[in-house]
Amino acid sequence: MHASAPVAIVTGAAQGIGRRTAELLAERGYALALIDLRDPAETIATIEAKGAAVLRVTGDVSREEVVEDFARQVHDRFGRIDVLVNNAGISLISPAENTGAAEFRKVLEVNLVAPFLLAKTCGKRMLAARKGAIVNVASVAGLLAVADRAAYNASKHGLIGLTRTLAAEWGGRGVRVNAVCPGWVKTEMDSTDQAGGSYNDADIVGRVPMARFATPDDVAHAIAFLADDSESGFVNGHTLSVDGGWASDGSWESLRLRKR
Secondary structure, three states, X not given: OOOOOOEEEEEOOOOHHHHHHHHHHHHOOOEEEXXXXXXXXXXXXXXXXXXXXXXXXXOOOOOHHHHHHHHHHHHHHHOOOOEEEEOOOOOOOEOHHHOOHHHHHHHHHHHHHHHHHHHHHHXXXXXXXXXXXXXXXXXXXXXXXXXXXXXXXXHHHHHHHHHHHHHHHHHHHOEEEEEEEEOOEOOHHHHHHHHOOOOOHHHHHHHOOOOOOEOHHHHHHHHHHHHOHHHHOXXXXXXXXXXXXXXXOOOOHHHHHHOO
């Protein structure tokens, strides 16, 4: 890997969307800095096999001191930060009336406060260089309400608001900030959520006009597009849905299914 390779940070890189995004960016010539609560060993092995330089850190991105130390390590190792992908997130399926304050706050800390801390810390370095791209992984639940997910919906709606605000503040200084809004993605998080019995594959496939789940690869390619100045250099403050048409379709179920 050439020393001048662009550098991308990916949070939550041990599995799912984060893992595939890191792999794709490595394929496109980026050096990678990865952080997760658990060691992203499988992701690291794949990236190194592609010849990409990689820095790994385990830590909680909702803690300001962890984020600041991580950013210092990235800058010390690579001398630059070109792309930040705020992908780390958690879900919570719980009726609003049964959701405790501590549970609600935890989701906000991981899904909204952590992206702010990373954007603030990495953004300072990008602003100094007058160049950078931040991609926040929001959700269709940041555009529409999904029952029994008050904390998750609020965090993802907030993340879209943060995306637009940072785009307005930083676009004139060379830093673009955008978001992707995946629909349901077939990942480990989906498997864990489904194990609780609140929904199944048929519920999702029946709701999506394209009649399938998203794959991590679908979302990773959208992230890579928004990260690349040569492909999306005048895209700023945008929310790109990668939901198979979920947020566009107001049909009731029987009408939707008749069109297949």
